[in-house]
Structure formats: C-alpha cells, structure tokens
Amino acid sequence: MSRSRLLVRNFQAYDHIQAFVVAAVSAILAIRLFLHLTGYPTVGGTTLHVAHMLWGGLLMLTAIVVLISFLGEASVRLAAIVGGLGFGAFIDEVGKFVTRDYDYFFQPSxxxxxxxxxxxxxxxxxxxxxxxxxxxxxLLNALREMEEVALLDLDAEEADRARGYLAACDPGHPLVEVLRSSLARAVLVPVGIPTGIRRVRETLRRVYRRIGRMPRFDLAVILVFVGQLVIKLAYGAALVFIVGLGWERVLDWRFAGYAFGRLRDLSPAEAAQLAASALSGVFVFLGVVRILAGNRLAAFRNFERAILISILLVQVFSFYNEQFAALIELAFNLTMLVALRSMIHLEQSRAAV
Structure with a gap:
C-alpha cells in the first residue's frame, strides 16, 4: 500500500465530529449534575476510588472497537456518539490532572x-x-454512498450526493460509469428524518427566504448585532469598573483617573477578553457599513467573523470567569453562527444566479 492511499477524507466527517462534541458536552453536563445532586459520592469504598475518567476510557475503547469491527455509516455514527460520551467523561476530570492537589473544581478546568x-x-x-x-x-466517497444501494436503503439526498461526487471524479476511471449506471437503476427509499442540526438549518433557510425580502430586514439585522455588541461591552465595562472600582469611585469626579488605574491593573485574562471583544466590535461595525451600502453578503461575512471571534476567543475567558454559566452565551452565539451561515449560503446562491 502506497503512502498516498493511507488517508482519504470522509466528506461526512464534520457531521460526525459535531455529534462527537455534542455527546461529550452532554456527558460533562450530565456527570456534573448527577454529582451535584448526589453529594459527590465515591465509587470504590474506603480504600479505592474508581474515577469516572476510567469509564470514559472504556467508552472510547468501545468506539474504537466498533469502528474496527463493523462497516457502514451506522457504525461511524454510533462510534462518534459513544466516543463522545467517553471523551466527555474523560476530560471532565482534567482539573485533577493539572493540579498538585487533584482539584476537581479547579476554576480554569x-x-x-x-x-x-x-x-x-x-x-x-x-x-x-x-x-x-x-x-x-x-470517487471513494461516492463508493461509500453506494453502500446504501447494497443495503437497499438509498434515499434521494444520498443519491444526489453520490451523483455530485461522481461528477467531480475522473471521467476516464472505469468505476465511474459503473457507479452511475448502478445509481440510475437503484430504487430509492423515502428521505429519513434529518438530524437536529440539519433541521435547524433548513428551518432557518425557510424563515430567511420569507423575511429576507421585507423592507426593514436590514435594519433588524443591524439592531440585533449592534444590540448584542452594546450588551457585551456594557457587561464587560460593569465587571471592570463597577465591580472592580465600586459605585463610589465610578460616581466620583476623579473617575477618569481611577478608570485608567483599573485598566492598567487588569489581569492578562481580563485584558485579553476586552481586546477580543473590541476586535469583535470592529467586525460588527464593518458589517453595519456593508449592509448600509447594500452588500448583504459582505455584511454577513463580517458578522460571521465577529461571532467566530466571540466563540473562539471571548468565550474562553467567559468560561474561565463564569464556568458553566457561560453556556447560555455560547448557545446564543452558536445559534447566531448557524443562522448567519445559512443566510450566507442563500446569498451566495442568489449571487450565482
């Protein structure tokens, strides 16, 4: 086997990665809730402590065995979920392994x-x-789609995907025409129930098609993103100045001097969070300028960059400071990101027509 044949990318992998992450986060939240409700019991008696990290390792091992032992998309989906649950149980105890006193409640965990x-x-x-x-x-991903033909379980979406893959293949390859012929003769089954993420995307696209033509839609988008930015900056300012200085100094006529001193004394984490929030604000401003100029696609891309900065940078410090309370902000940002990407996709489709 040549080296070039070792690693071939699975076009559906990102959906499985998303399922893996969702399963892992769900495992962490379920474990933390269970331990909180039960008073953090010890499994293993007086002399032993069976950490749930070990159960996580067992689940990850199970996922690997499933991948090695079975063929088909169903085994990959199962392994992604089981492996995600295992990884969540494993990484939930990270605080114990980065501290000398095995602190499960280590704040940065x-x-x-x-x-x-x-x-x-x-x-x-x-x-x-x-x-x-x-x-x-x-070609190899088209072959994976053809597994459904062998199982008599090919639906219209899978057939369309396979045709798209074959259209991008080398037309001179002997398998291409064979696969096209097999697709043409395949009996299709009804499309299955879409996954949660796909249902959200499809719903958002339908809603966008309906409201995107409204005359005040652009103004509503501006208000949403500017409003989010104002709330975020106001919250940051309240933490830095009101909590950091107290109302007496905030209302004092020498507030400017106090504020400068407070900014100078910010911790690296606080300074980085403020800088990332400011950078996110720059892209919101650029998006507003673009949408006022009539370029929705460019505006949405700038708004997307602002949300990504919030998710990849600002959110890290939010979890450091607020721990699991930051999940609410993360859920909102992820919803906004999914909505923006659906809107960008539709605007790109319109521009291509």
Whole structure:
C-alpha cells in the first residue's frame, strides 16, 4: 500500500465530529449534575476510588472497537456518539490532572475543556477546508454512498450526493460509469428524518427566504448585532469598573483617573477578553457599513467573523470567569453562527444566479 492511499477524507466527517462534541458536552453536563445532586459520592469504598475518567476510557475503547469491527455509516455514527460520551467523561476530570492537589473544581478546568473542543472543531475544519478534495477522494466517497444501494436503503439526498461526487471524479476511471449506471437503476427509499442540526438549518433557510425580502430586514439585522455588541461591552465595562472600582469611585469626579488605574491593573485574562471583544466590535461595525451600502453578503461575512471571534476567543475567558454559566452565551452565539451561515449560503446562491 502506497503512502498516498493511507488517508482519504470522509466528506461526512464534520457531521460526525459535531455529534462527537455534542455527546461529550452532554456527558460533562450530565456527570456534573448527577454529582451535584448526589453529594459527590465515591465509587470504590474506603480504600479505592474508581474515577469516572476510567469509564470514559472504556467508552472510547468501545468506539474504537466498533469502528474496527463493523462497516457502514451506522457504525461511524454510533462510534462518534459513544466516543463522545467517553471523551466527555474523560476530560471532565482534567482539573485533577493539572493540579498538585487533584482539584476537581479547579476554576480554569471548564475553560480548558472548552479550548479542547474548539481545537477538535478547528482540526476538523483544517482537515477538510485547507486543501481541495482530489478526484480519488470524490470517487471513494461516492463508493461509500453506494453502500446504501447494497443495503437497499438509498434515499434521494444520498443519491444526489453520490451523483455530485461522481461528477467531480475522473471521467476516464472505469468505476465511474459503473457507479452511475448502478445509481440510475437503484430504487430509492423515502428521505429519513434529518438530524437536529440539519433541521435547524433548513428551518432557518425557510424563515430567511420569507423575511429576507421585507423592507426593514436590514435594519433588524443591524439592531440585533449592534444590540448584542452594546450588551457585551456594557457587561464587560460593569465587571471592570463597577465591580472592580465600586459605585463610589465610578460616581466620583476623579473617575477618569481611577478608570485608567483599573485598566492598567487588569489581569492578562481580563485584558485579553476586552481586546477580543473590541476586535469583535470592529467586525460588527464593518458589517453595519456593508449592509448600509447594500452588500448583504459582505455584511454577513463580517458578522460571521465577529461571532467566530466571540466563540473562539471571548468565550474562553467567559468560561474561565463564569464556568458553566457561560453556556447560555455560547448557545446564543452558536445559534447566531448557524443562522448567519445559512443566510450566507442563500446569498451566495442568489449571487450565482
């Protein structure tokens, strides 16, 4: 086997990575809630302590065995979920292994978990986004779709995907025509229930098609993003000045001097969070300028950059300071990101017509 044949990218991998991350986060939240409600019991009696990290390792091992032992998309989906649950149980105890006193409640541990999940998603994006797919990869992914033909379980969406992959293959390859012929003869089954993320995307696209033509839609978008920025900056200012200085100094006529001293004494984490928030604000401003100029696509891309900065940078410090309370802000940012990407996709489709 030549080296060039060792690693072939799976075009559906990002969906499985998302399932992996969702399962891992769900495991962490479930474990923390269970331990809180039960008073943090010790499993193993008076002499032993069976850490749930070990159960996480067992689940990850199970996922690997499933991947090695079974063929088909169903085994990959199962391994992604089981492996995600295992990874969540494993990394939940990170605080014990970065502190000398094995502190499960180590404050930065939640931020460390979040950074790990961000790195997983960035790695998946880099694997699939930094280099174009080759014709060989298109052919092998078309073959994966043809598994459903053998199982008599091919639906219209899978058939369309396979045709798209075959269109990008080398037309001279002997398998291409064979696969096209098999697709043409395949009996299609009804499209299955879409995943939660796909349902959200499809709903957002339908809503955008309906409201995107309204005359005040652009103004509403501006208000949403500027409002979010104002709330974020106001919250940051309240933490830095009101909490840091107290109302007496805030209302004092010498507030400017106190404020300058407070900014000078910011911790590295606080300074980085403020800088990242300011950078996010710059892209919101650029997006507003673009949308007022009538260029929705460019505006949405700038808003997307602002949200990504919030997710990848600002959110890390939010988890450091607020721990699991920052999940609410993260959920909002992720919803905004999914909505923006759906809007960008539709604007690109309109521009291509």
């Amino acid at each position: 939640v931020a460390l978990m979040y950074v790990m999940f961000v790195l997983v998603l960035l790695a998946a994006h880099a694997i699939h986004g930094l280099r174009e797919y080759s014709r060989r990869e298109y």
